[in-house]
Amino acid sequence: MKIYVPRDSAAKALGADDVACAIADQAAARGIDVQIIRNGSRGMVWLEPLVEVDRGAGRMAFGPVAVADVCALLDGTLAGLGPTDDLDWMKRQTRLTFARCGVIDPLSLEDYAAHGGLVGLRRAAGLTGAGIVAEVTASGLRGRGGAGFPTGIKWETVRTAPGDRKYIVCNADEGDSGTFADRMIMEGDPFCVIEGMAIAGLGVGAEKGFVYLRSEYPDAIEVLAAAVRLARAAGILGADVMGSGRAFDMEIRVGAGAYVCGEETALLNSLEGKRGVVRAKPPLPALEGLFGKPTVVNNVISLATVPVILERGAAFYAGFGLGRSRGTTPVQIAGNVARGGLFETAFGMPLGELVDDIAGGTASGRAVKAVQVGGPLGAYMARDRFATPFCYEAFDGQGGLIGHAGVVVFDDSADMRAMARFAMEFCAVESCGKCTPCRIGAVRGVETIDRIAAGDAGAVGLLEDLCETMRDGSLCALGGFTPYPVLSALRAFPEDFTAVREAAE
Amino acid sequence: MPTPPAPFVPQDEIAAIIAAHLHLEGPLLPMLHAVQAAFGHVPPPAHDLLAGALNITRAEVHGVVSFYHDFRTTPAGRHTVRICRAEACQAVGGTALADAALARLGIEWGGTTANGAVTVEPVYCLGLCACGPAAMIDGKVVGRVDGARMDAILTEAGA
Numbered sequence: 001m002k003i004y005v006p007r008d009s010a011a012k013a014l015g016a017d018d019v020a021c022a023i024a025d026q027a028a029a030r031g032i033d034v035q036i037i038r039n040g041s042r043g044m045v046w047l048e049p050l051v052e053v054d055r056g057a058g059r060m061a062f063g064p065v066a067v068a069d070v071c072a073l074l075d076g077t078l079a080g081l082g083p084t085d086d087l088d089w090m091k092r093q094t095r096l097t098f099a100r101c102g103v104i105d106p107l108s109l110e111d112y113a114a115h116g117g118l119v120g121l122r123r124a125a126g127l128t129g130a131g132i133v134a135e136v137t138a139s140g141l142r143g144r145g146g147a148g149f150p151t152g153i154k155w156e157t158v159r160t161a162p163g164d165r166k167y168i169v170c171n172a173d174e175g176d177s178g179t180f181a182d183r184m185i186m187e188g189d190p191f192c193v194i195e196g197m198a199i200a201g202l203g204v205g206a207e208k209g210f211v212y213l214r215s216e217y218p219d220a221i222e223v224l225a226a227a228v229r230l231a232r233a234a235g236i237l238g239a240d241v242m243g244s245g246r247a248f249d250m251e252i253r254v255g256a257g258a259y260v261c262g263e264e265t266a267l268l269n270s271l272e273g274k275r276g277v278v279r280a281k282p283p284l285p286a287l288e289g290l291f292g293k294p295t296v297v298n299n300v301i302s303l304a305t306v307p308v309i310l311e312r313g314a315a316f317y318a319g320f321g322l323g324r325s326r327g328t329t330p331v332q333i334a335g336n337v338a339r340g341g342l343f344e345t346a347f348g349m350p351l352g353e354l355v356d357d358i359a360g361g362t363a364s365g366r367a368v369k370a371v372q373v374g375g376p377l378g379a380y381m382a383r384d385r386f387a388t389p390f391c392y393e394a395f396d397g398q399g400g401l402i403g404h405a406g407v408v409v410f411d412d413s414a415d416m417r418a419m420a421r422f423a424m425e426f427c428a429v430e431s432c433g434k435c436t437p438c439r440i441g442a443v444r445g446v447e448t449i450d451r452i453a454a455g456d457a458g459a460v461g462l463l464e465d466l467c468e469t470m471r472d473g474s475l476c477a478l479g480g481f482t483p484y485p486v487l488s489a490l491r492a493f494p495e496d497f498t499a500v501r502e503a504a505e
Numbered sequence: 506m507p508t509p510p511a512p513f514v515p516q517d518e519i520a521a522i523i524a525a526h527l528h529l530e531g532p533l534l535p536m537l538h539a540v541q542a543a544f545g546h547v548p549p550p551a552h553d554l555l556a557g558a559l560n561i562t563r564a565e566v567h568g569v570v571s572f573y574h575d576f577r578t579t580p581a582g583r584h585t586v587r588i589c590r591a592e593a594c595q596a597v598g599g600t601a602l603a604d605a606a607l608a609r610l611g612i613e614w615g616g617t618t619a620n621g622a623v624t625v626e627p628v629y630c631l632g633l634c635a636c637g638p639a640a641m642i643d644g645k646v647v648g649r650v651d652g653a654r655m656d657a658i659l660t661e662a663g664a
Binding site: 012045048176177184217218219251259273364414419 | 529531534535537568572573574575576591594597634636639641644646
């Protein structure tokens with residue numbers, strides 16, 4: 001009998017380690033042969049710890065499982081959810097990037113290869129750099145970190161840039177609230193990230209890669225570091241990648257709690273051992289990046305999607321999606337939701353379907369007031385925007401962004417003035433300090449919202465002016481996009497900005 | 506609030522940590538992490554040694570240490586409790602949870618209890634956004650933390 005108990009940190013946060021220990025103890029006490037596999041998460045966080053039992057007829061799901069349920073689980077008397085793959089949440093997804101996540105043992109290269117792993121890299125090893133980059137370009141893959149820049153074009157710039165040394169940098173500084181896709185794949189299918197980086201290395205002619213992984217993710221650091229050692233021992237990394245005669249190796253570097261280091265140029269400075277201060281562009285990192293060398297900086301999910309593109313072909317991947325948003329995106333549904341987790345789907349699903357149908361509305365049972373899409377720099381959207389299809393262009397057209405595809409749901413008890421104030425406060429805490437609109441503007445923004453709260457109606461116009469200055473005058477997205485949550489909250493929920501004053505009068 | 510005197514830190518141990526990382530490209534952050542892992546903070550004597558080893562000024566080292574939220578120049582309490590303040594946790598009552606924890610301990614964000622048992626730090630997202638409010642106790646994650654659970658965590662930590 002095989003029993004799968006996730007090692008994903010969301011599952012651990014809900015007691016998975018204790019459940020795994022209890023299963024091992026009970027199995028030993030009963031003298032039964034149980035193989036416990038610590039897999040990644042299937043993404044159904046509301047069911048975690050989601051335990052799967054395979055008695056030879058496929059994987060059956062149980063969850064959430066508590067330590068007290070373990071005896072019944074082993075007796076076969078615990079009520080279950082049925083076959084995991086038949087669950088509605090699983091059936092409705094298109095899992096390309098996350099195909100293996102939660103299915104395999106994250107640190108078993110044998111499992112990885114048995115589920116399509118390394119096919120893409122093996123193919124890439126037989127292609128020229130230009131051939132690899134052409135495939136990625138044809139897939140229509142765009143940066144999943146938020147900016148949505150075409151990955152193939154970035155790679156081509158690096159490939160053709162002159163340089164004695166080039167780098168692949170994986171941005172794993174997933175600081176946006178409501179997002180955990182990077183964490184999940186690093187914990188659940190780390191070889192996929194490594195394979196994507198190796199393909200990128202072969203594609204652009206880089207022999208060295210860095211993963212900049214945030215310190216808030218100790219479990220992901222542990223799993224990915226172990227996977228790198230295994231990949232190196234197996235010849236996937238090193239002087240002769242998969243027998244291609246070409247070299248690529250990588251290091252994991254741990255961040256130090258600065259949100260702004262998710263911005264690519266601040267990240268590069270941090271990797272160089274400097275303050276994580278944003279650099280002015282140009283020069284583009286693709287031409288003068290890490291240590292001044294041509295550098296690919298890609299998000300974890302962008303890189304983790306490359307293997308499936310090489311494995312199944314650019315046309316297959318580009319066959320999913322809507323308009324210029326090709327392929328799939330792992331939507332992370334979070335906050336006050338009945339069913340939170342990771343749901344990978346082709347671009348184009350309406351926001352309302354994700355919130356009301358997939359996520360099942362709020363956990364509190366109250367009405368949905370607003371959703372924030374795209375992390376702390378994303379706009380708050382009320383129900384009147386729920387028809388917006390989930391893709392880059394449609395959200396841009398609504399004055400928002402999909403960012404790293406996080407959706408945070410708030411019920412009607414949320415105070416949107418407090419959320420707007422928090423957006424400014426967060427920007428003030430995390431500003432790198434290089435440009436004035438962000439460094440000073442965020443502090444003034446908090447003060448101005450406090451004036452509005454105190455009943456100064458004239459401060460509303462001032463806040464709008466300030467947001468315009470920050471949007472147009474900031475060097476990077478931190479100061480430039482903080483106005484999104486602030487102004488969207490102000491415009492969609494003006495009553496939250498006047499209630500205090502009316503109550504006082 | 507007076508800061509307690511920093512404990513004695515042997516310079517040769519710091520020098521050994523620095524030497525072990527000198528071969529890296531861009532070694533300063535890995536060195537700082539390693540020093541902090543060994544001593545619980547980055548003691549001021551380390552600044553001189555780092556500056557000397559990397560041929561940068563003490564001001565540059567100070568600039569880097571002070572830029573990042575993770576690096577401390579004084580020791581924390583015996584246990585560090587990090588409570589998520591980000592939006593997804595706010596949507597499920599994270600703010601009230603954090604306020605109650607700080608009020609119980611009688612400290613502000615970043616403060617340490619008088620008995621030195623617990624330091625409470627804010628964290629902006631632990632990636633546990635679908636099972637908030639979230640917290641981390643010395644590197645161990647916990648989700649769906651309510652008031653009773655937080656009380657138990659703080660009591661166990663000796664606060």
